[in-house]
Amino acid sequence: MASQPNLSHLLPAARLRQLACDWLREDAPAFDYGGYAVGDRQECAVLLCKSPGVLAGFPFFEAIFAEVGCSVEWLQSEGAWAEPISRVAEVRGPAKDILLGERVALNCIGRCSGIATSAAKACQAARESGWHGEVAGTRKTTPGFRLPEKYALLVGGASCHRYDLGSLIMLKDNHVWASGGITQAIRSARRVGGFALKDLHPTASTVKASFPRATVEASGGITEDNVAQFVGPDVDVVSLGCLTQSARAVDFSLKICRDPASKPQLRNFVF
Structure with missing residues (x-):
């Protein structure tokens, strides 16, 4: 079976960096008081999908965290259907930087996944009609x-x-x-x-x-x-x-693991 094409190859790296930088600048144009409060201790946060839908927007999510010096490890594939509550990715980096990118990245992946979900349903309905x-x-x-x-x-x-x-x-x-x-x-x-x-x-x-x-x-x-x-x-x-x-955003959360030394499990999080 032929592998699915990697759609992220369509996206110019420079454009991804520019978008990530613009979005972060919009959300944090001056002081980051929350970042000051938590400091730069290394942490692991888990991206959780909390409503059903097609996962989309991975390149933008990753570009946002790359811009703040964090790494992303994907646990599921873009385009896959996710059921709640499922672990989608792990983000590692200084606590202040994870939290700096958190809201921007969640906004992006939630909206992209909502649009992908609506698109998939419309395509299925059209195909079923022959x-x-x-x-x-x-x-x-x-x-x-x-x-x-x-x-x-x-x-x-x-x-x-x-x-x-x-x-x-x-x-x-x-x-x-x-x-x-x-x-x-x-x-x-x-x-x-x-x-x-x-x-x-x-x-x-x-x-x-x-x-x-x-x-x-x-x-x-x-x-x-x-x-x-x-x-x-x-x-x-x-x-x-x-x-x-009109697409309804898929609901995601990013939760810092209580015990970063252990492999993150759902029981390690507070909802």
Whole structure:
């Protein structure tokens, strides 16, 4: 059996460092009084998953702790389904630095895992209907957090689709109306590259009959519960803004082990 591709290889190391640095600077722009209180004693903290979901966001979690001088040892694989309460990783380093990175890292892995979980459920629902097109996210992402959210879609099995406005020409109803009609809009778009049609009044079959090479995307009000209603032989892509807008974060905690010398067990923690 072929091994699963390592999606973390998609992420430039310099970009990961920059994001981690920006997030940490936002959370600790000046004095760290808690860090002063605990000092730099070497500690081991365990990352615990406390609600069910797909694990995602490992590269960002690891980059945050690398930025504060801590190491991460993963106990589970990214993309795996986790049930509560399960041990996902161990973080080692000075107590003040573990606690400095804790909240930022938990925010990141919790949101990424929530998006991956929603994406996986939507993909499963589409496949169970017998459709083999592309389930995709949208540009409805959190400002400043698009890269982790798009990455989480991939971990969950969905497509990033358009990362930004330059990734693909997307012709929506507003473009058609501003151009004076669908034919004129498509002719203009074809001069500069590939395009997709979205949120148009003509049916997918009508569009395909006139423009067979166009990518037809269904979008608007689609969720993991009703996605099967929007797929069909003339639909190439279904995009769901809710995958990034409305995903419920998976619940994680980072707990410092009471006895760092022993192998951390769940009984060593206070919840």
